[in-house]
Amino acid sequence: MKLGIVCYPTYGGSGAIATELGQSLARRGHEIHMISYAPPFRLRDFRSNLHYHAVEVSSYPLFRYPPYDLALASKIMEVVSETGLDLLHAHYAIPHAISAYLAREMLPADQKIKVITTLHGTDITLVGAERAYKEVTRFGIRESDGVTVVSDWLLEETKRIFGVTREMRVIPNFVDTHRFKPGLDAEYRARFAAPEEKILVHASNFRPVKRVQDVVRILALVREQIPARLVLVGDGPELPRAAELAAELGVREHVVFAGQQEAIELLLKVSDLFLLPSEFESFGLAALEALSCGLPVIATNTGGLPDVVKEGKSGHLCRVGDVPCMASFAINLLGHEDSHQSYRLAAREDVLRHYNVEDVVIDYERYYEEILRA
Numbered sequence: 001m002k003l004g005i006v007c008y009p010t011y012g013g014s015g016a017i018a019t020e021l022g023q024s025l026a027r028r029g030h031e032i033h034m035i036s037y038a039p040p041f042r043l044r045d046f047r048s049n050l051h052y053h054a055v056e057v058s059s060y061p062l063f064r065y066p067p068y069d070l071a072l073a074s075k076i077m078e079v080v081s082e083t084g085l086d087l088l089h090a091h092y093a094i095p096h097a098i099s100a101y102l103a104r105e106m107l108p109a110d111q112k113i114k115v116i117t118t119l120h121g122t123d124i125t126l127v128g129a130e131r132a133y134k135e136v137t138r139f140g141i142r143e144s145d146g147v148t149v150v151s152d153w154l155l156e157e158t159k160r161i162f163g164v165t166r167e168m169r170v171i172p173n174f175v176d177t178h179r180f181k182p183g184l185d186a187e188y189r190a191r192f193a194a195p196e197e198k199i200l201v202h203a204s205n206f207r208p209v210k211r212v213q214d215v216v217r218i219l220a221l222v223r224e225q226i227p228a229r230l231v232l233v234g235d236g237p238e239l240p241r242a243a244e245l246a247a248e249l250g251v252r253e254h255v256v257f258a259g260q261q262e263a264i265e266l267l268l269k270v271s272d273l274f275l276l277p278s279e280f281e282s283f284g285l286a287a288l289e290a291l292s293c294g295l296p297v298i299a300t301n302t303g304g305l306p307d308v309v310k311e312g313k314s315g316h317l318c319r320v321g322d323v324p325c326m327a328s329f330a331i332n333l334l335g336h337e338d339s340h341q342s343y344r345l346a347a348r349e350d351v352l353r354h355y356n357v358e359d360v361v362i363d364y365e366r367y368y369e370e371i372l373r374a
Contacts, residue, residue: 001368002031004079006072006100007091009038012205013285014120017150017173018091019043024361026050033079037068041262053079069095076103080113087114087368090144093123094133097140114371116146118171121282121303124158138162146371150283151304157282169367172307173283174360175292177352180265182294182344189270192256193229198334199271200228203264203286206236213238213245214277214323218298220249221327226334231256231271233264268293272340273330276300279320284308291315292351296333296343298326314347
């Protein structure tokens, strides 16, 4: 098949999954065309059947805000006309589903293309639910030829928020288990912590929904009983406040601000525990990548996280904001090596069984074929 994939190129779950999907499909022999305003950050597996198309946005002074959605629609139309795509896969509803719809309507009848939209979470629960975007999001969902969601929880939220009655397919996120796999590198680990210290890690875009200050509070409680260091991966608006709180709690020297890490799997492999105390997660891709590296996860019992983190097996779940609960589970795991090891093994085994990239990509292939036949 000739497939177009539209996504955001920046750090985040939707862009990561879209790019990993495109690379996996290319490895399976499909012709893939990635479309975005910059090369996706996970796009590293360049090959002859994997192409990137840049969207150029006008800086005309009349536009207070450059109309990216229109520029994207024009680029999609151009790529379809030049390559003869069979199907377009839009990741994240706004504006990708709408731009795909516009491109499809502009194309001549003999070039009409099927459009699949994958809903990832905040495009529904935050952006799409806002009054300014709710109706256009609903329209994009309705006009797509196929719609997938990344979790059962997001499926129900989409129905609840938008009153959607159409069929939507749940296809979960996935992870490259060959890249994200257990394997201790003692020399690399020494860059972040002393041998006697445990490494807690958190990776996100540091938006308020991630509750990064809770991560710092967990570290402070853990350090009352166990030598530990926290590594924060990523960047975003809440990072400065996290640094201030670490200083207030007296743990600033025990926090490593690692910034964006292209090869985050290297850090996950040498860590002891992953923390994700989010307000909500539609799925929790960061948690899944940690689990694939054999890293137990302490997270919140919200959104799609209970499907990813198996309570009492691969990690623990607490109520949002319940820092003492999360810290207690962390101390218990880090303080009992046998239990910690069993959680590591269970985490890896569950990912291999349910979220392996090879298996989930086949599900997408079948769905593409189903939509093309419809």
